[in-house]
Amino acid sequence: MSPFPFKTSHFHSRYSRKHGAKMSSAQIKLREAARAGSLFNVRKACREGANVNSCGSSESPVIILAVLGGHTEVVAALVASKAMLEAQDVAGGRSALHLAAERNDVAVAESLLAGKALADSVDASQCGETPLIKAARMGHNEVAAVLVAHRAWLSARTSDQTQECALIKAARGGHAEV
Numbered sequence: 001m002s003p004f005p006f007k008t009s010h011f012h013s014r015y016s017r018k019h020g021a022k023m024s025s026a027q028i029k030l031r032e033a034a035r036a037g038s039l040f041n042v043r044k045a046c047r048e049g050a051n052v053n054s055c056g057s058s059e060s061p062v063i064i065l066a067v068l069g070g071h072t073e074v075v076a077a078l079v080a081s082k083a084m085l086e087a088q089d090v091a092g093g094r095s096a097l098h099l100a101a102e103r104n105d106v107a108v109a110e111s112l113l114a115g116k117a118l119a120d121s122v123d124a125s126q127c128g129e130t131p132l133i134k135a136a137r138m139g140h141n142e143v144a145a146v147l148v149a150h151r152a153w154l155s156a157r158t159s160d161q162t163q164e165c166a167l168i169k170a171a172r173g174g175h176a177e178v
Contacts, residue, residue: 026050037071061087072107079115093124101131104140119152128159136166139175
């Protein structure tokens with residue numbers, strides 16, 4: 001049993017970011033494959049020793065790259081490989097589920113939720129939105145329905161001064177269907 005209260009892969013990921021460690025060739029291949037949506041090359045890079053949770057100090061995690069590309073099969077493979085689903089992108093502090101909600105990508109959202117992504121995680125933006133609030137604000141009723149089906153908290157509020165819930169955000173945006 002490890003003496004650390006966290007997974008070793010998480011420690012290495014944080015250590016690599018903090019100390020600017022260079023990525024291995026397998027890690028670079030994994031990032032390129034996830035970005036391109038190549039399931040074959042993602043699996044190959046993992047067999048070669050790439051860590052699905054490692055990334056550079058100024059780079060988003062691999063799961064984020066796959067979500068941004070809308071690569072559902074790659075996302076599912078990374079979920080199965082125990083990718084940290086709450087890892088955030090470097091640009092806006094959004095989790096993979098936040099990005100799926102923002103992109104209205106139902107298949108990716110379902111894959112992430114099946115892997116136990118937190119339906120009520122709060123992004124690191126100034127607004128502090130949950131994926132449901134983001135989907136409602138943007139009028140993405142399909143993803144909002146998936147989040148509600150996975151028991152997203154309907155009363156969650158933003159952490160900014162408005163303290164608005166998903167229903168208010170949808171109404172302000174003219175998204176009555178949400």
